[in-house]
Amino acid sequence: MTALIELKSVEKHYGDYHALRGIDLEIRAGEFFSLLGPSGCGKTTLLRTIAGLEEVSSGTIRIDGRDMKGVAANHRPTNMVFQSYAVFPHLSVAENVGFGLRRDPRSKVEKARAVEQALEMVGLGGYGKRRAHALSGGQRQRVALARALILEPKVLLLDEPLSALDRLMREQMQLELMRLQRQVGITFILVTHDQEEALVMSDRIAVMFDGQIGQLADPETLYRKPANRRVAQFIGKMNFLPGRMLDQRGAIEVAGLGRAELAPEQALPAGGEITVGLRPETLAILFDGDTAPRRETRGTVAEVVYYGDMTYYEVRVDGIDRPLTVSMKNLIGRPVLEVGATTRLAWDERALVLLTA
Amino acid sequence: MGLGNFTKSEGGRAAMLLAPPFFYALALLALPILAVVLFSFWTQDFMTIDTSFTLANYREFFDKPIYTVLLGRSLMVSGIVTLVTVVLAFPVAYFLSFHVRPERKSLWLFLITIPFWTSYLIRVFLWKVILGYNGVINSGLIGAGIIDEPLSFILYNVNAVIITLAHAFAPFAILPIFVALEKIDRSLIEASRDLGETRLTTFFRVTLPLSMPGLVAAVLIVFIPTIGDYVTPELMGGAGGKLIANMIQTQFLQLNNAPMGAAIAIVAMICVTAIALAFVMLNRRWLRGRG
Amino acid sequence: MKGLPLRVYAILYLLFLYAPIALLPLFAFNDATIIAFPLKGFTTHWFGDLAGNAALRQAVGNSLFIAAMTAIFATLLGICAARAGAMARFPGKGGILGFVMLPLVLPEIIVAVSLLIVMRQVLGLNLSNWTVIAAHVLICTPFSIAILNGAFQNLDPSIEEAAMDLGESRLSAFRLVTLPLVMPGIVSSMLIAFTISLDEFIIAFFLTGANPTMPVYIWGLLRFPAQLPVVMALGTILVTLSVVLLVIAELFRRRGLARAGIKDTGGFL
Helix, strand or coil: CCEEEEEEEEEEEECCEEEEEEEEEEEECCCEEEEECCCCCCHHHHHHHHHCCCCCCEEEEEECCEECCCCCHHHCCEEEECCCCCCCCCCEHHHHHCHHHCCCCCCHHHHHHHHHHHHHHCCCCCCCCCEHHHCCHHHHHHHHHHHHHCCCCCEEEEECCCCCCCHHHHHHHHHHHHHHHHHHCCEEEEEECCHHHHHHHCCEEEEEECCEEEEEECHHHHHHCCCEHHHHHHCCCCEEEEEEECCCCCEEEECCCEEEECCHHHCCCCCCEEEEEECHHHCEEECCCCCCCCEEEEEEEEEEEECCCEEEEEEECCCCCCCEEEEEECCCCCCCCCCCCEEEEEECHHHCEEEEC | CCHHHHHHCHHHHHHHHHHHHHHHHHHHHHHHHHHHHHHHCCEEECCEEECCCCCHHHHHHHHCHHHHHHHHHHHHHHHHHHHHHHHHHHHHHHHHHHHCCHHHHHHHHHHHHHHHHCCHHHHHHHHHHHHCCCCHHHHHHHHCCCCCCCCCCCCCCHHHHHHHHHHHCHHHHHHHHHHHHHHCCHHHHHHHHHCCCCHHHHHHHHHHHHCHHHHHHHHHHHHHHHHCCCHHHHHHCCHHHCCHHHHHHHHHHHCCCHHHHHHHHHHHHHHHHHHHHHHHHHHHHHHHHHC | CCCHHHHHHHHHHHHHHHHHHHHHHHHHCECCCCCCCCCCCECCHHHHHHHHCHHHHHHHHHHHHHHHHHHHHHHHHHHHHHHHHCCCCCCCHHHHHHHHHHHHCCCHHHHHHHHHHHHHHHCCCCCCHHHHHHHHHHHHHHHHHHHHHHHHHCCCHHHHHHHHHCCCCHHHHHHHHHHHHHHHHHHHHHHHHHHHHHHCCHHHHHHCCCCCCHHHHHHHHCCCHHHHHHHHHHHHHHHHHHHHHHHHHHHHHHHHHHHCCCCCCCCCC
16 A cells, blocks of 8 residues: 655754654555644644644655645645634534635535535534534534535544543544544544544554654554553553563563563563563453463552452562552452452463563 | 745744834834933924033923922822722722623623723813812702802812822723732632631732732823823813923923923833832732732 | 622712713703803704814814724734734744833823924924824724734634635635634724724824814813803713714624624723
């Protein structure tokens, strides 16, 4: 598949502030792509440079093979859904959706039909005559979507589109956006700080820190094989354990857990200090009759956090400074342990992730 | 960085937009005031201006008692007007902010600002009608049998000037105080009550300190312009109620002595600015001392 | 009821504010040349005198011209400053905005004498309506900025970006989206500047040319007791006119807020 959007060593400075530091990125046609990162990481700036709302300080952006240097926002094949939705308050819903059709050669009737179709697509059929400022947040969002999609852009840019919605509405809109993207086949680029949202919706995710891309991968790889400690920390929960490389074939010594074998491709020179990561759900507390399928260690429960469907335990293990976080499903008949209980802990060396930095 | 790049950044475009009002104010405010400063060091020689540098105007200002008396009276009148206006205005602003329903607030503000927009000259003149020998107050009081002779201390003296100015600047005092009171988070007042303060102590420990910026703005916005008014003292002040602005006006328009007028204007400006700055600083220190 | 003493006080305060204006129509329709109580009888001939006064008609014409020009120029400068104020920072921006607002707190006589010196002595210009307009634009611009600031700062900055993103140039985005949204503010600013200029005396007295403005003419009339009832009649008309203009300005301001979908929180300034 060829790249629809290519960014080469894109830099952005605001005075002394270095917002984007050498971004190299390719986004494929038809992809649902997310820019994920904490606030201030440069993800919105990157989106705005693609939209043409910000000039890059250096580097090139190509969309569909065309260099976008000097091409203003109104001449780019991109459209944007703004964080505040930016629905024009002085216009009706239909006028908002039809805003970008001003220079469209089609007749008034055809345009009106297109507007109605776009509104139906986002579930607002028959809302055309309403005043924009009388709409709810979720409805404004749909107007903003219809308004952008009616222009059939090559790329739809979404700047934190769900952050202003409440939880229930957000989850509903996530599914709807995914359905919409499959339906229209347009490339979506989503900016979000919500890792769960990015994991649920995206084909691929670029995790950004300090104006740089920390890792670019599909959701599963990102979760299972985070490239470094920062990415691992930002996406999901993870235990970090100090360790040491024992030989070139992947044998390591992990604090509190003992000797383990890593997959050979993770091997590093022997003798080096390393950090290994372990997801809470790959650990398990062993109850009376259980036996560990692979490896086992002992610990003491230091903290219990009950979530309803899950219980998170902090388990203190000899040889590790910080207790390990272990998540357990609250299955039928499975008791919730109390603080101070001694317990056995099952772990699996296949779940160990070697982390640089 | 060329102009092209400059206009591409938003800050650059903002700077370009700000240029016209800035240069207008520079050309018609800053440069003219510089010219006034320059003139104050020159002298009027009948029809021509003697442009040799001299402090003669300033010397005359401080040698002849008339100028310093007028300036002193002006500062006193402005001070009293400010005090009266702000003290009278505060309860109104407080009422507006705390006791008027939100949807009625703009109506009240509108009612308060309307008199301010109506002909200043005629308003001042009407105070003459109210305060005059056979004006509203005197004929009313005589008619009611309270007094036999018209009251004379309310027209053609400093009192009349103060009353009239206090009336003219009333909305100027109310609006900034109101804005400051509106900005106060109402939960701060509830928190104070929750922590054991009474309604009164809450006012002095929370509401008043937080409304200080508005009070300071009100004081400045009344004190400074009142110094420059010559209409009210001319119409209401009589012989003993003239102020420094009348003298500036006389020097410029009747005596045709622009340099002397300029010097008086400069001295008056410096005094007003110094007092205003001292007030702001004292207020800051007071607030910090409490905090 | 809570706050009753305050309410009574506020109403008394309003009476104090309106006392002089309330007298205007009484004397404008009073059949006596002396402005004093008791009232003599009803007449409208002071208004008739007004209409027949050619000098006054000319003064009113001058003032209307000056006020209209002032309204246009002050609002244009106000739009520049208010829009810049709502945009990105640049070094010195706060200082420049403060400087532009300075005439708001400057004694008017300082503005008057400094401009008189520059116009007459430095530039050697003859005083005319345009010298008054120049000064009035200077003192009205801060008011325009204050009103327009409200309009521009209530705007969501991404609204204009959205228009550009949907295919409009920077200029057409401003015309199609920003301008309609701030238009009520612009009308309101023009009306306020017009009203201020129409009423301004202190500066106009210094800078007016051979043909006086209306307040300068009124000032002249105030010295002739026989003319006072005519002044009262004129004042009545002016007050009515200002109130009408202000009501219109206020309605526009509110419509602007409603259009932007914002709840009303206060009045002018």
